[in-house]
Amino acid sequence: MKILIIDDNKDITKMFSKYMTIKGHSCSVVNDGRSGLNLIENKTFDAIILDLAMPDFSGSDIVDALYKSGKIKNQNIVTLTASSISDEVESTLKSKGVSLCLKKPIDPDILLGHIQQFENIKTI
Amino acid sequence: MEFTDVKEKKPYGTSQYARSLIEASLDPLVTISPEGKITDVNEATVTVTGVSRENLINTDFSNYFTEPIKAREGYERVFKEGSIRDYPLSIRHSSDQITDVLYNASVYKDDKGNVLGVFAAARDVTETKKVEKLLAEFTDATAKTQLELTDATAKTQLELTDATAKKQLELTDATAKKQLELTDATAKTQLELTDVTAKTQLELTDATALSEKLKGVAKDEFSAMITHELNTPLVPIIGYCKMFKTSMLGRIDQEQLEAIEVIEKNAKRLETLITDIMDVRKLDLDQMKFKIDDLSLDEFFSNLDSDYKKILENKRCQFTTNQHATNLVIKTDKSRLRQVFDNLISNAIKFVSENKGKIETGCMKENNKLVFYVKDNGIGILQEKQKELFQKFYQIDTSERRSVGGTGLGLAISKGIVEKLGGIISVESDGKTGTTFYMKFSL
Numbered sequence: 001m002k003i004l005i006i007d008d009n010k011d012i013t014k015m016f017s018k019y020m021t022i023k024g025h026s027c028s029v030v031n032d033g034r035s036g037l038n039l040i041e042n043k044t045f046d047a048i049i050l051d052l053a054m055p056d057f058s059g060s061d062i063v064d065a066l067y068k069s070g071k072i073k074n075q076n077i078v079t080l081t082a083s084s085i086s087d088e089v090e091s092t093l094k095s096k097g098v099s100l101c102l103k104k105p106i107d108p109d110i111l112l113g114h115i116q117q118f119e120n121i122k123t124i
Numbered sequence: 125m126e127f128t129d130v131k132e133k134k135p136y137g138t139s140q141y142a143r144s145l146i147e148a149s150l151d152p153l154v155t156i157s158p159e160g161k162i163t164d165v166n167e168a169t170v171t172v173t174g175v176s177r178e179n180l181i182n183t184d185f186s187n188y189f190t191e192p193i194k195a196r197e198g199y200e201r202v203f204k205e206g207s208i209r210d211y212p213l214s215i216r217h218s219s220d221q222i223t224d225v226l227y228n229a230s231v232y233k234d235d236k237g238n239v240l241g242v243f244a245a246a247r248d249v250t251e252t253k254k255v256e257k258l259l260a261e262f263t264d265a266t267a268k269t270q271l272e273l274t275d276a277t278a279k280t281q282l283e284l285t286d287a288t289a290k291k292q293l294e295l296t297d298a299t300a301k302k303q304l305e306l307t308d309a310t311a312k313t314q315l316e317l318t319d320v321t322a323k324t325q326l327e328l329t330d331a332t333a334l335s336e337k338l339k340g341v342a343k344d345e346f347s348a349m350i351t352h353e354l355n356t357p358l359v360p361i362i363g364y365c366k367m368f369k370t371s372m373l374g375r376i377d378q379e380q381l382e383a384i385e386v387i388e389k390n391a392k393r394l395e396t397l398i399t400d401i402m403d404v405r406k407l408d409l410d411q412m413k414f415k416i417d418d419l420s421l422d423e424f425f426s427n428l429d430s431d432y433k434k435i436l437e438n439k440r441c442q443f444t445t446n447q448h449a450t451n452l453v454i455k456t457d458k459s460r461l462r463q464v465f466d467n468l469i470s471n472a473i474k475f476v477s478e479n480k481g482k483i484e485t486g487c488m489k490e491n492n493k494l495v496f497y498v499k500d501n502g503i504g505i506l507q508e509k510q511k512e513l514f515q516k517f518y519q520i521d522t523s524e525r526r527s528v529g530g531t532g533l534g535l536a537i538s539k540g541i542v543e544k545l546g547g548i549i550s551v552e553s554d555g556k557t558g559t560t561f562y563m564k565f566s567l
Contacts, residue, residue, distance in 0.1 A: 082352045
C-alpha cells in the first residue's frame with residue numbers, strides 16, 4: 001500500500017514509516033500541514049495517517065481544505081491525536097470525509113490493522 | 125398521530141384550548157403520573173431534551189436530568205407539600221448539552237380532588253447563571269478598580285486643594301481677576317481629571333472582561349495541551365518497543381527482550397496515569413461527559429465475563445459473574461460503568477494470591493435498588509483504612525501493597541463516576557479474608 005504520514009513530530013513519522021516499510025508498504029513522510037495538503041492534491045495514496053494538532057496548518061485545516069475542494073472523497077484518512085477529542089469533533093471530521101479517528105499513543109500493529117481494512121474494502 | 129390521539133381522548137381533562145395554551149409556552153412544560161412516568165409534554169420540552177414527544181411519553185421523567193436522584197426528591201416534595209418553587213435542576217439533551225433550569229411544579233387533581241399527577245414548568249437559567257457569574261466576577265474587579273481610582277482622585281484633589289489654598293494665600297493681595305482665573309483653572313483641571321478617570325474606568329472594565337474571557341479559554345485548553353504534550357512522547361516509545369519485541373529491528377536475546385518489556389510496561393503505565401489524571405481533573409471541574417443510553421445488563425456481564433476469563437486464564441485466578449437480576453435494561457453510560465468495573469476488578473487481581481485467587485462480580489435487586497458488586501478473596505482492607513480508600517493517590521501503605529503498582533486514582537475516579545451516574549459506592553471487608561465493593565443505583 002502507498003501510505004502518506006503527516007505529523008510535525010519527526011520521531012513519530014520516522015518510527016511509523018520504518019514500521020510500515022518493514023511491513024512491506026511504501027511510505028511518504030511530511031512534517032508540516034501545507035506540504036501534506038500539497039502532496040495529497042498531487043499524488044495518490046491508499047491511506048493517509050494525519051496528525052490533527054500541528055502548528056500553522058493543522059490536520060483539521062487539511063481536512064477542511066480537502067472538504068471544500070471536494071477532493072476528500074477519494075481519500076482514506078486516519079486522523080491521530082494525542083489529546084482527547086470530543087464526540088462532536090469526531091463526528092464533524094467524519095461527516096467531512098475522514099474514515100477513522102484514533103488516539104495516540106497507538107500500537108502500530110493496531111494502526112496497520114485499521115489501514116489494511118481500506119485495502120480489503122477496495123478488493124471487494 | 126399521537127398529538128391527535130391526545131386531543132381526542134382528552135386525557136387528564138386536557139381540553140384542546142388548554143393544550144394550545146400549553147403548546148404556546150416557550151418554557152418546557154411536562155405532566156407526570158404519580159408513578160413518575162411522563163404523560164404529556166410540549167414542544168419546548170422536545171427541544172430541550174432532543175427526544176421526540178412519542179419517545180418521552182411513558183418514560184421515567186428523571187432520566188432526562190443530570191441528577192436523577194435530586195429530580196426524584198423534588199418530585200416527592202411536590203406530593204408532600206403540594207408544590208415546589210424554583211427547584212434547580214439540569215436537563216440533559218440527547219447530545220449531552222446541559223440546560224440549567226428552575227422548576228415550578230404542583231400536583232393537579234380531577235373534579236373530585238383525586239391527585240392525577242404533577243404539572244411542572246421549567247425556566248431556562250443557563251444564560252442567567254452565566255451572566256450572574258460573570259457579573260459577580262466583574263463587579264468585584266470593578267469595585268476594586270473604582271476603590272483604587274477613588275483613592276487616587278481623592279489624593280489628587282487633596283493636593284490640588286492644598287495647592288489652591290496655598291496660592292490663594294499668596295494671592296490674598298492680588299486682584300479678583302487672578303482669583304477668577306485660578307478658579308477656572310482648578311475647575312478645568314478637575315474636569316479633565318474626571319474625564320481621564322471615566323476613560324480609565326471604561327478601559328479597565330474592557331480589560332477585566334477580556335481577561336476573564338481568556339481565563340476561561342485557558343482553563344479549557346490547559347487540559348487538552350497537557351494531555352497532548354504528555355502523550356506525544358509515548359508514541360515513538362511504544363512503537364519502537366513493538367518493533368524490538370517482534371524482532372522487526374533484528375533478533376534480540378532474552379535479556380534484551382525482558383528489558384524492552386519493562387520499558388513497554390512502564391510506558392503503558394504512564395499512558396494510564398495520564399488518562400487517570402485527566403479523568404480526576406474532569407471530575408473535579410465537573411467537565412466529565414456522560415453518554416446515557418439503554419444498557420442490557422445481560423450483555424454487559426456476558427462481555428465482562430468473556431473478557432476477564434481470557435485475561436485471567438494464565439494467572440490461574442478464578443473469575444465468575446453471578447447475575448442475580450436478569451433481563452434488566454438500565455439507563456447509564458456503559459463505557460464509564462465498564463471503567464468502574466475495570467478499576468475494581470484490576471484492583472482485585474492485584475490483591476488475590478495467584479493460585480487460590482477468586483474474583484466474583486454480579487448484580488442483584490434489593491427493594492427498588494440495583495446493586496452491583498465486585499468481590500475478591502484477597503488480603504482484605506482493615507476497617508480503619510476503609511474510610512480513606514476513595515481518596516486520590518491513596519494506597520494502603522504496606523510494602524505488600526506498594527509492590528503491586530497502580531496509579532492510586534482508580535478508586536477516586538470510580539467513586540466520582542458512580543456518584544455522577546446517580547449511585548453510591550461502598551466497601552466491605554473484615555481485613556483478612558477479602559474485600560467486596562458495592563455500587564448501588566436506584567431503579
